[in-house]
Amino acid sequence: MWKIIETSLPQMLAAGFKYTIPLAIISFAIGLIIALITALVRLSKIRGAFIIVKIFFRFYVWLFRTTPLLVQLFIVFFGLPYLKIKGILPEGIKFDPFTAGILTFSLNTGAYASETIRAAIDSVPTGQWEAAASIGMSRTQTLQRIIIPQALRVSLPPLANSFIGLVKDTSLAASITIMEMFQVSQQIAAENFQPLLMYSLVAAIYAVFCTVLSILQGYLEKRFSAK
Amino acid sequence: MKLSHVNKTFGSNTVLKDINLDFPKGKVTVLVGPSGSGKSTILRSLNLLETPEAGTYEFDDIKIDFAAGVKKDDLFNIRKKTGMVFQSYNLFPHLTVLQNIIEGPTQVLKQDKATAEKYAHELLEKVGLADKADAYPSELSGGQAQRVAIARSLAMKPEYILLDEPTSALDPELELGVLKVLLQIASEHQSMVVVTHNMAFAKKVADKIVFVEDGNILYEGDSETFFSKDNGNERIQKFISAMTFSDL
Numbered sequence: 001m002w003k004i005i006e007t008s009l010p011q012m013l014a015a016g017f018k019y020t021i022p023l024a025i026i027s028f029a030i031g032l033i034i035a036l037i038t039a040l041v042r043l044s045k046i047r048g049a050f051i052i053v054k055i056f057f058r059f060y061v062w063l064f065r066t067t068p069l070l071v072q073l074f075i076v077f078f079g080l081p082y083l084k085i086k087g088i089l090p091e092g093i094k095f096d097p098f099t100a101g102i103l104t105f106s107l108n109t110g111a112y113a114s115e116t117i118r119a120a121i122d123s124v125p126t127g128q129w130e131a132a133a134s135i136g137m138s139r140t141q142t143l144q145r146i147i148i149p150q151a152l153r154v155s156l157p158p159l160a161n162s163f164i165g166l167v168k169d170t171s172l173a174a175s176i177t178i179m180e181m182f183q184v185s186q187q188i189a190a191e192n193f194q195p196l197l198m199y200s201l202v203a204a205i206y207a208v209f210c211t212v213l214s215i216l217q218g219y220l221e222k223r224f225s226a227k
Numbered sequence: 228m229k230l231s232h233v234n235k236t237f238g239s240n241t242v243l244k245d246i247n248l249d250f251p252k253g254k255v256t257v258l259v260g261p262s263g264s265g266k267s268t269i270l271r272s273l274n275l276l277e278t279p280e281a282g283t284y285e286f287d288d289i290k291i292d293f294a295a296g297v298k299k300d301d302l303f304n305i306r307k308k309t310g311m312v313f314q315s316y317n318l319f320p321h322l323t324v325l326q327n328i329i330e331g332p333t334q335v336l337k338q339d340k341a342t343a344e345k346y347a348h349e350l351l352e353k354v355g356l357a358d359k360a361d362a363y364p365s366e367l368s369g370g371q372a373q374r375v376a377i378a379r380s381l382a383m384k385p386e387y388i389l390l391d392e393p394t395s396a397l398d399p400e401l402e403l404g405v406l407k408v409l410l411q412i413a414s415e416h417q418s419m420v421v422v423t424h425n426m427a428f429a430k431k432v433a434d435k436i437v438f439v440e441d442g443n444i445l446y447e448g449d450s451e452t453f454f455s456k457d458n459g460n461e462r463i464q465k466f467i468s469a470m471t472f473s474d475l
Contacts, residue, residue, distance in 0.1 A: 127317035130276055134311035135331030135383055136303060145334065149321045 005201060008188045012181050012202055016209070019098070019180035024167045027102050031109025031166075032159070038114035040143070043121055057114075064111035069104070070172050076104045077176040101173045105166060113162055120155035121147055153224045160217035164210045171206070181205060228252070228273065228387060228418075233282030233293065235268055235442075242268050243279060244442040250387065253416040254434035257423060257450070261466070265442040266422045270389050273420060274309040275302055287386075307335070310380030314392040316372040318364040324351070324375050325360040328382045336383065343382070350378040354408050370401030374408055387418040394425060426470045430454050438463055 041057045044050070064072065077100040080093040095103065124147050132142035174183035185202035189195040228250040235243040242265045250256045250273075258266040271277040272284070275297060284291040286308060289301050319327050328350060329343040351357050354374040364372055373393055380388050393409070394402040406428050413419060413432050423429055429436065429450070436453040438446035445462060452458055454467065468474050 125317075127313060127315055128319065130311070131313065131317035131319070133276065134274055134306065134309075134313075135379065136306040136335040137331070138303075141334055145330070146319055150319075153321065 001197065004192060004194055004197060008185075008192070008198060009201065011188060012184050012205055015179055015184040016181040016205055019173070019178055020167070020170050021209070023098070023101055023105065023170045023173060023178070023180060024163070027105035027170075028109055028163050028166055030102070030106035031113055034106060034110030035113035035117050036148075038110060039117040039121060042114070042118055060107075061111045061114055064108050065115075069108050069169055070175065072108060073100070073104045073172055073176050076100045097173070097176050097178045100176055101170070101178050105170065105173075108169075109162060109166055113159060116155045116158045116162065117151060120151035123154055124150045156221055156224060157217070160213070160220070164213050164217075167209055167213065168206055229285045230269070230272065231283045231285070233269075233272065233279045233284070235265075235272065235277065235279040242442050243272075246282070246442070246444060248437060248444065248447065250418070250420055251435060252386070252418050255413045255419045255421065255432050256435045256437065257421045257429045257433035258437045258439055259423065259426070259429055259466075259470075260439035260445075264439045266437075266439040267391055269439065270391050270420060270422050273387070273389055274311050275305055276311070307383065308386045310383050310385035310388045312373070312376050312380050312388065312390040312393050314395050316364075316369070316376045316396075318367075318372055318376055318379070320364050323361050323363055324356070324367070327364070327375060328379045331379065331383045347378070347382060350381050351375075353381075353411070354378050355404070368401060369397045370404045373397065373405050377405075377408060377412070381412070381417075387420060388412070390419065390421045390423075392422050392424065394423070394428075424470065426454075426467060438466070 038057050038061060041054060042061075044054070077095060077097060080095070082092050084090060084092045128146055128150065129142060132146045137146070170180055171182035173180050174186065177183075181202055185198045189198035192198070230246055230248045233243055233246040234241070246265075246269060248269065258269060260266050268277055272279055278297060279293045281294045284293065284305075286305055289304055291297055291301055291305075318324075319330065322330065325344065325347055328347040329338075329340065332338040332343040332346070333340055348357065348360065351360055354377055356371055356374055356378070359367065359371060359375070364375070367375065373396075377388075377390075377393075390409070394405050397405060402425070406425070409419075409421070409428075410432055419432075421429075421432070433450040433453075436446065436448065436450045437444060438453070440462070446453060446458070446460060453463065456464070458464065
């Protein structure tokens with residue numbers, strides 16, 4: 001048994017470092033930017049034609065929160081190539097697997113994290129807005145320097161939770177032919193007929209990755225809440 | 228600084244009814260009255276945290292017609308000329324005491340950091356917290372937090388400081404420290420408008436007293452007459468005796 005682990009573990013870890021971790025980190029970083037923009041648009045008080053932009057972002061959040069991630073991956077990777085419009089898109093929209101993965105995971109994370117950030121911004125007391133206004137700060141300055149730093153502190157635990165969830169969700173990328181950790185474990189299991197051992201092994205690696213992350217989360221929370 | 232014919236409603240509730248008031252420069256104007264009388268709304272209108280529906284607001288050469296709306300430039304200039312101290316301090320919890328004080332000067336007035344810090348240290352000295360520059364707000368007592376808030380508003384060198392029940396959240400011993408700081412600032416001819424329930428303080432600090440009830444001004448004048456037994460207004464006498472517990 002140790003022999004089998006000895007040969008398969010390095011392959012899985014290699015896939016983990018090559019695909020699983022980059023997929024999670026890049027998607028989460030892009031997702032956070034999308035989330036912040038989405039939250040700010042949805043909280044903005046601008047009226048008029050801007051309402052269309054607000055509706056668009058609301059629709060986006062609704063769409064990604066009400067459909068399964070696996071289905072989203074399938075639509076982006078297998079579906080969009082068939083979105084052919086004569087003259088404009090004769091070839092459909094084609095992504096390589098990794099790009100399709102990044103795109104879907106980013107948009108999915110962005111939709112969920114935007115709700116977290118929106119709630120966190122809302123949770124900052126109005127007194128903070130008033131205090132900033134009373135020293136002459138503009139809305140943008142207030143957001144940047146007073147509200148968002150406090151909101152991020154509040155949203156740290158739920159965002160860390162989302163990130164840990166994302167690390168595990170990258171296993172779904174196996175279904176769109178990305179050679180990430182879970183895909184590799186499936187292939188090895190198909191060759192050595194040890195599914196229980198191989199899938200337990202890959203589960204253990206996910207557990208180790210996520211444990212490291214939650215330790216990091218604890219450290220960050222301590223650092224930011226000390227003040 | 229002057230308000231004329233100001234009206235403000237919240238929903239169906241009229242909180243200010245045709246208010247006319249002026250706030251003399253270099254003097255301390257104290258607003259008193261029962262809770263919900265509209266005195267805080269008057270104060271908050273002065274730095275435009277509330278926008279009345281009608282009336283005018285004059286401040287030096289700025290003239291705002293509330294019915295026509297507030298222009299962005301006017302808003303910004305009024306906020307620069309007025310500082311606000313809140314009942315619940317509203318310090319920025321993620322910044323140190325020093326950073327709280329220099330935030331406005333560096334970000335809004337675009338002062339360089341060294342200048343702003345130098346003045347911040349002077350102000351901390353003045354409010355008796357020279358040793359707290361690097362503390363965070365959560366490490367301060369209520370009285371200390373409020374004194375930092377006073378320093379934060381002074382750092383902008385405002386023409387007027389507006390104080391909204393600055394000591395209502397404090398126990399009497401801490402309140403005393405804050406009131407002493409305010410008395411000292413008043414003695415330097417800083418223009419102030421104070422909403423307070425503390426009659427002893429009002430009596431001591433006020434150059435002008437305004438009594439507000441149900442959105443109306445029932446008294447406007449000097450503090451001596453206001454607190455004398457023969458001010459000719461039964462309602463005000465009843466209020467003062469209740470606030471000073473003289474009938475207990």
